[in-house]
Amino acid sequence: MSENIKQLEQDFLEYVKKMCAYGEALSLVYWDLRTGAPKKSVEQRSQVIGVLSSEVFQMSTSEEMATYIKNLLSDEASGVISEVTRKTVEECKKEFDRNKKIPAEEYKEYVILQSKAESVWEEAKDNSDFELFRPYLEKLVETNKRFIQYWGFKGNKYNTLLDMYEPGITVEILDNVFGELRKKIVPLVKAISESNAKPETSFLFENFPKEQQKGLSLEILKQMGYDFQAGRLDETVHPFAIGLNPGDVRVTTKYDEKDFRVAVFGTIHEGGHALYEQNISKDLIGTPLCTGTSMGIHESQSLFYENFVGRNYSFWKQNYELLKSYSTGQFNDVSVEDYYRAINESKPSLIRIEADELTYPLHIIIRYEIEKGLFNDEIEVKDLPQIWNEKYEQYLGVRPDSDANGVLQDVHWSGGSFGYFPSYALGYMYAAQFKNTMLKDLPNYDQLLEEGNLQPIREWLTERIHQFGSMKKPLEILQDVTGEGLNAQYLVDYLYDKYNKVYSLN
Amino acid sequence: MSENIKQLEQDFLEYVKKMCAYGEALSLVYWDLRTGAPKKSVEQRSQVIGVLSSEVFQMSTSEEMATYIKNLLSDEASGVISEVTRKTVEECKKEFDRNKKIPAEEYKEYVILQSKAESVWEEAKDNSDFELFRPYLEKLVETNKRFIQYWGFKGNKYNTLLDMYEPGITVEILDNVFGELRKKIVPLVKAISESNAKPETSFLFENFPKEQQKGLSLEILKQMGYDFQAGRLDETVHPFAIGLNPGDVRVTTKYDEKDFRVAVFGTIHEGGHALYEQNISKDLIGTPLCTGTSMGIHESQSLFYENFVGRNYSFWKQNYELLKSYSTGQFNDVSVEDYYRAINESKPSLIRIEADELTYPLHIIIRYEIEKGLFNDEIEVKDLPQIWNEKYEQYLGVRPDSDANGVLQDVHWSGGSFGYFPSYALGYMYAAQFKNTMLKDLPNYDQLLEEGNLQPIREWLTERIHQFGSMKKPLEILQDVTGEGLNAQYLVDYLYDKYNKVYSLN
The missing domain is CATH 1.10.1370.30 (Neurolysin; domain 3)
Incomplete structure (x- = not known):
């Protein structure tokens, strides 16, 4: 029996190797498109991306994959297969579950929605016209809410989205550390604004x-x-x-x-x-x-x-x-x-990607609070511009002069990437x-x-x-390296220590 | 019935599009490897090449492909499918036949032989040691002779190899035009060697x-x-x-x-x-x-x-x-x-890739004559260095000082590319x-x-x-454009006209 498992493990690893090869080819295509591929290459290259991605998608959700997952995570397989294989199967299972739980038709509609929403967002941003983007954003939020029901959730619904980008991270954890960060950074930012020791730049x-x-x-x-x-x-x-x-x-x-x-x-x-x-x-x-x-x-x-x-x-x-x-x-x-x-x-500034290291976390916290509100039905999309601007005023002391410099600034939501922002902080x-x-x-x-x-x-x-690559989960690495869990204090200490000196505070 | 054929045509074109997408990804990988891919990328990138190529190979020889070929080249399909589809099927059939006629085991051995032979050739060239390369070259020639039997041939056995690179071209045609070229170019080269009007360079x-x-x-x-x-x-x-x-x-x-x-x-x-x-x-x-x-x-x-x-x-x-x-x-x-x-x-010089436009065809003719001899059992691999040197002396008036500058100079044979050289001329x-x-x-x-x-x-x-891309065969293009078949006279006239002036001959 263990012989069979051994053989299955080999077959599985070959199967996964093939998926990785397609993935590597795709990465090269992306790199090339973003560093110097000629303009007229793009139309046909999209076909190539389509073919390779759907091959990877099909392999990750195939009956063959289902069989590997079932048999290689069975009791008899444990102890026979290697640690690397086991973690690989687990990774594949996560992907399999995520993809299989959404009805194919709904997923297809969602992909089309994403692509439309991205181009509408671009236009909306150019014209600082939130109303143009609003129906798309509403639909994106709505669809993700439905997906959360398919995927299931533990505790807060937003946890399911967080877990995609940062496995193990929950609203409970983030409320704690982001609350701490906000509490400490906001006054420091204020003190700096009032300092006279401004650097010459x-x-x-x-x-x-x-x-x-x-x-x-x-x-x-x-x-x-x-x-x-x-x-x-x-x-x-x-x-x-x-x-x-x-x-x-x-x-x-x-x-x-x-x-x-x-x-x-x-x-x-x-x-x-x-x-x-x-x-x-x-x-x-x-x-x-x-x-x-x-x-x-x-x-x-x-x-x-x-x-x-x-x-x-x-x-x-x-x-x-x-x-x-x-x-x-x-x-x-x-x-x-x-x-x-x-x-x-x-x-303090309006645009996240131009923010300095001290104010940056506040930009993230604002987005986190809004996303959490959206997926817990505490915030409605239509109110976003106002909520956004109020939070900027409250945390950073600056108020966006336009939605282009406010709620419309980031591409993430137009692609349906909710739960991503917290990773930065x-x-x-x-x-x-x-x-x-x-x-x-x-x-x-x-x-x-x-x-x-x-x-x-x-x-x-x-x-x-x-x-370790992905052999360890984020909080596992954190624990193994530092001996403790997530703790905002170290970042706070660093920022206070540094900025007190730079701005001659205290 | 015609409805079924229409559907089959669509499916076939989708199938082929997928193969082309893999091919395009492969081309990007090759371009990248030869223009700036980091050195340490190569090992893993070879895996990617292996996966994509074997996918293309499998698709080109699959049962599905066999069915497309059979049904789309049937009588009832003609008149229903488009011209582009028909030529595409013909192209696929050519590839299918070429690949299917070789027993899989023999083809696999051949691929291994090619790769070994290339690295041995590099060493042999570096050391100007033909004897090192000889057994590999013998095996490559032998295998290709066997493959010609599998593939079949019309007239001369070498025709089968020529046809791979230049469909429609035969020994009969080449003997004629290369004979003509040789007859005319050799004396011109000699006249130039004896001319006193050498350009200052x-x-x-x-x-x-x-x-x-x-x-x-x-x-x-x-x-x-x-x-x-x-x-x-x-x-x-x-x-x-x-x-x-x-x-x-x-x-x-x-x-x-x-x-x-x-x-x-x-x-x-x-x-x-x-x-x-x-x-x-x-x-x-x-x-x-x-x-x-x-x-x-x-x-x-x-x-x-x-x-x-x-x-x-x-x-x-x-x-x-x-x-x-x-x-x-x-x-x-x-x-x-x-x-x-x-x-x-x-x-006149020893190295083909450094040759000028007048002497270049002679380098090709020498290789053509040798390949033709090899595949018609008129020349043995062991005699190649001597035959090579004699031909250089006879046609170009120069004799290689070493096999590195003679018979070992080109990579082509080590990869089993026989029949390729004539394309240049x-x-x-x-x-x-x-x-x-x-x-x-x-x-x-x-x-x-x-x-x-x-x-x-x-x-x-x-x-x-x-x-037209590959919609027309080479000799079809030649005929359509010029109204005649292959004719060496135009090249000869150009060369005489030009070099008589450059070297003040006549």
Whole structure:
């Protein structure tokens, strides 16, 4: 009998390998489309995407898959199949359940709705016309509510959506940590607004030629330990990192010649994502486990590098001459201390993706509170613009002048991605918790940055996080690494400590 | 009944579209591997290639495909299905027959042999050690002989191999035209060797920075009518053009800073291939007909541009200032007449891919004669080095100093590609025949080049050749365009006319 199971395990792994191969081809197609595929390629390339995706979808919901899941999760299989196989089956089962519970006809309608809603959203945003988008958003919310009934839920209905992006995370957990964050950050933001010690920042916005920015970005990626034999850096409109396999993890960035920070901090951020994917154990190749375990843990790696490395004083003490050597003189009369303060300016703003590290969590909390309200029938779509604007005023002290700069700013909802936003702030909290634990092993953290020696940091993260890919769930990693659960205090401490200094508070 | 056929036609076209989608994904993978995929991506990417290729192979040899072929080529289907469908079925049938007639086990062994032989060939070439490669080459020839028995043959056994790359071309045809070419070119080459009017060429080899070469290459592609919204130019080691679909046809080139001709003439050559693929009728998208009809016709387009445009005096009269503006002064003291003579220098040499346009056909003829001998049991593999060297001495007046520069120089045989070489010379003859006909419609051909107005030339080729993709067979195109069959005389006339002038012969 165990012989049969062994054979089934082999067949299953072959089956999954094939799905992963299609997935890798799809990733290459996406990367290409976003980095330089000719304009006229797109129409036909969409066909290719359609064929490959529906093949993957069919394989993930096939009778064959159902049989693998049933037999490989049976009592007799446990103890026979490997740990990697078992977790792979579990991952496949999750996907299978998610896809099979929605009636095919309803799912098809939903896909069409998503695609229509995205293009209507674009128009609505361009014209700052929420009413245009409203019926689509209502339908998207409605459909997701129905899907939640199909999928089932534990406790709060919104938990089902949260769990898709961050398994194990619930409203109960988020209410707690986001409440804490809000309570602490709002007054700090207010204190900063009232501070007179505003950093001078005008020198940041002088001309920094694109090719020079690229050279600098490459140097920093190298310092981070990004393996250029297993990746490359390209230009794009909306930067991203993508892991095709651990031997091929590509980073993209964009260059603004009037604001070099876009490329430099963008590259460090995406580089953090890339280090995660490059350092996953090779044993997981060819399985769905061979990628970051969740949006939140992924974001913890990118934010770790962007904020705890890239916005750290010691890092720039080491790299300020390098920065100067690539620039055309804009920093000549600026001390590294003033530069450090400038890149850590904090100012409440309307647009999430332009927010600084202090105010960013508030943007996320607003979206979380709204989504939670929507899926618990406490908020109606028609009231969103008003609710949005009130929350911005209350938490950030700024009120959107238009829905384009308010409720219509993000693409996520138009694609039906509810439950995604919290990952950004979760990643930030995870990162602060990891950093706190790291300091116990690497008490000379700042000194390492000052020496340009980022290797011990990367190795620490690889040993505890990267290598496992999706073998561990987010809260499992957090517990294993830090010995505790989600805790907002570490992020709060970091922010208070840093911004009190930058703005000479207290 | 006709209703059933209509439905079957639709199903078949969907089936074929899916195969094409896999093919397009594969093309993107190949392009990426050859233009900048990170080194460590390769191992896993090979898996992706394996999965996608074997999916295509299985679909092309499936029972489902057999049923489509049988029913759609039936009497009752003719008149019901479209012309495009019928030609698509015929193309699929050809592929089906080719693949199904070889016993699966033997084909598998052959694939392994090919891959081994390629790596042994590399080593053998590096060490100029024919004996190392000999047993593999013997086995490759032997296997292909056996395959010819499976596939069947008409007339000469070698015809079966020729037909794979150039449908309709036979030994009988090639003996005739290659005999003619050889008879005429050998004495011209000899006369040139003895001429005292050798062009001065040293100025060609001065430093020409890579970025400048790239700028020039882009300008020339634009002049040719290459659509940059449907393609892009990248750098690679062994240049190629690749059509993913007519809206995405990519050109690659390489830059030698000590010899700008590599990039410029290479880009024009690949650009000629690309114009073919960019201008195929959109009606053929999603079928195997949406690509050039044969190696030879493809080569006719690349050689047309490389030689009849790129090595034409009027073209450079128009573009000499452009060339000068990208160079760093190497042509300052050189007249356009002297430049023209320099780029048309002809000199017998040992290496095919470095040969000039006059001696090139002789390199091909030598390979043709050898392949024909091998498959008709008139030549044995063990005697190849000697036969090779003797033919070079006889036709070109040069004798290889080593097998690395002789019989081991080309990769083709190590991959089992017998019957491929003749396409190169066929393309050249086709091109000369097309040019001759074009002159009747565009008697101001040289003037167009001198005005930099290549559009009428591109349109002429599109109307008569490009648009049809694989809807017509090579000899059908030749007949339709020129009103006659294969005829070496036009190429001979071109070469005599040109080289008599360049070398002041007669």
